[in-house]
Amino acid sequence: MEPPIKVLIVDDEASQRGGLAAMVSAWGMTAATAADGREALDKLAESAADVIVTDLNMPGMDGFEFLRRLRQGGDMPPTIVVTAYGSLDVAVQVVHDLDAFWFLEKPIQAAALRTLLLRAASQAGLRAEKRSLERQLGYKGALGELVGTSPRMQEIFALTEQAAPAKSSVLITGESGTGKEMLARTLHSLSPRRNGPFVAVNCAALPDSLIESELFGHEKGSFTGAFERRAGCFELAQNGTLLLDEIAEMPIDTQAKLLRILEDSKVRRLGGRSEFEVDVRLLAATNKEPEEAVRSGRLRQDLYYRLNVFHIHLPPLRDRMEDIPAMAEALLAGLNRKHECRVAGPSKEVLEALARHDWPGNVRELRNVLERAVILAGEGSIELRHLPSFLRERAAPVGPVSPPAPAAVSEDSGGVRFPMGTTVEEAERALILRTLEYTRNNKTRAAAVLGISLKTLHNKLKEYGAGAAP
Numbered sequence: 001m002e003p004p005i006k007v008l009i010v011d012d013e014a015s016q017r018g019g020l021a022a023m024v025s026a027w028g029m030t031a032a033t034a035a036d037g038r039e040a041l042d043k044l045a046e047s048a049a050d051v052i053v054t055d056l057n058m059p060g061m062d063g064f065e066f067l068r069r070l071r072q073g074g075d076m077p078p079t080i081v082v083t084a085y086g087s088l089d090v091a092v093q094v095v096h097d098l099d100a101f102w103f104l105e106k107p108i109q110a111a112a113l114r115t116l117l118l119r120a121a122s123q124a125g126l127r128a129e130k131r132s133l134e135r136q137l138g139y140k141g142a143l144g145e146l147v148g149t150s151p152r153m154q155e156i157f158a159l160t161e162q163a164a165p166a167k168s169s170v171l172i173t174g175e176s177g178t179g180k181e182m183l184a185r186t187l188h189s190l191s192p193r194r195n196g197p198f199v200a201v202n203c204a205a206l207p208d209s210l211i212e213s214e215l216f217g218h219e220k221g222s223f224t225g226a227f228e229r230r231a232g233c234f235e236l237a238q239n240g241t242l243l244l245d246e247i248a249e250m251p252i253d254t255q256a257k258l259l260r261i262l263e264d265s266k267v268r269r270l271g272g273r274s275e276f277e278v279d280v281r282l283l284a285a286t287n288k289e290p291e292e293a294v295r296s297g298r299l300r301q302d303l304y305y306r307l308n309v310f311h312i313h314l315p316p317l318r319d320r321m322e323d324i325p326a327m328a329e330a331l332l333a334g335l336n337r338k339h340e341c342r343v344a345g346p347s348k349e350v351l352e353a354l355a356r357h358d359w360p361g362n363v364r365e366l367r368n369v370l371e372r373a374v375i376l377a378g379e380g381s382i383e384l385r386h387l388p389s390f391l392r393e394r395a396a397p398v399g400p401v402s403p404p405a406p407a408a409v410s411e412d413s414g415g416v417r418f419p420m421g422t423t424v425e426e427a428e429r430a431l432i433l434r435t436l437e438y439t440r441n442n443k444t445r446a447a448a449v450l451g452i453s454l455k456t457l458h459n460k461l462k463e464y465g466a467g468a469a470p
Contacts, residue, residue, distance in 0.1 A: 005029040005121040010054035037066025056083040067098040078120035144186030147330040148323040164190035172285040174314030177364030180285040188241040196240030204249035222271025247284040248293040317359040344381035
């Protein structure tokens with residue numbers, strides 16, 4: 001049995017909203033009521049509605065402003081507008097300009113209202129089904145601008161969907177090139193603020209003397225060269241999302257001012273005499289370890305706690321190599337559009353070559369390699385000859401590799417000798433490092449010789465504090 005349709009009735013006249021609520025309840029639907037737009041927004045924050053029925057002319061927040069707020073918030077429920085002051089012009093405005101579902105004049109005809117409620121609820125159900133389908137497709141390999149089929153990326157997709165609807169700050173961490181801005185854009189596109197602006201600013205790219213003007217704006221004459229008033233990033237991101245990239249590179253004094261804005265949502269332009277309110281969802285990103293940045297004094301501890309309401313860490317590409325085929329397809333689609341060509345997906349040999357590289361530049365490096373290949377290929381598919389030389393060398397066929405001799409043989413035979421009392425951990429470490437020497441630091445071949453995955457080898461080297469064999 002399907003749950004009853006939930007209707008929110010907004011009208012300043014108590015008798016009118018009471019009568020409508022009783023009528024709706026008699027049809028087997030559930031009804032909630034509000035006396036104006038502001039109370040209605042509070043009710044929606046507590047419990048969603050399938051359909052809204054609202055008056056237009058009300059004291060306090062009227063129906064026009066209520067509809068504008070709903071539209072700004074995104075995912076606006078189907079809304080039926082009723083008014084005693086109906087006209088064709090008003091009908092066109094609310095239905096087309098303010099995205100209302102339909103328009104009814106008072107006195108309301110019960111049969112017409114019931115039909116509209118059922119149709120509006122059906123539309124709401126289709127919207128919910130569409131969003132559910134999009135989520136299911138996302139979990140199969142793509143969510144917004146993010147791509148990946150690995151378990152790590154599936155976890156990130158789930159976290160992103162949980163964090164997106166909230167107003168809380170999100171701290172995004174990960175190595176350079178892992179896609180932190182792409183994750184931020186995905187959070188914005190899935191949030192109720194999706195119709196608002198998305199503004200990104202790189203704190204590391206701005207001189208200390210200009211960063212406050214860039215963030216907070218300035219008044220004319222506030223400093224040398226300030227020839228006119230300028231809006232800052234907080235103003236530009238009003239009703240939207242602001243990403244502060246490389247937050248650990250922001251000057252400490254500016255961090256203190258940022259903290260105050262986060263606490264009271266008010267901004268003062270440089271040289272300004274008054275503050276004004278801003279409604280901005282803040283995202284922050286850094287390629288540094290935030291705890292280390294706090295310990296070293298580059299990031300204020302109180303700001304870190306304020307930003308770290310929700311933390312999402314993007315793993316390096318070398319820890320999710322199984323994502324490369326899906327990422328290559330997605331990147332190629334964008335590159336084909338950019339260069340107006342039709343280059344097909346990479347061959348099996350190319351994918352194998354891509355999987356042998358450590359990708360210190362992560363997704364950004366992969367994109368650059370593929371863009372070069374697209375330009376060289378022009379059409380057809382990407383072949384080995386289109387890759388840079390360092391990748392072609394890794395793709396060279398490798399003959400059968402004999403593993404190092406067992407530990408019991410002498411050093412002269414190329415093996416490793418372990419004295420009695422050697423622990424398993426010590427023996428494992430020595431064997432891994434010796435195998436890397438044997439393969440001339442080719443980690444892919446070393447992993448094959450050792451019979452372990454490349455990811456396991458990387459994890460072991462990280463434990464040993466060694467990025468490569470000595």
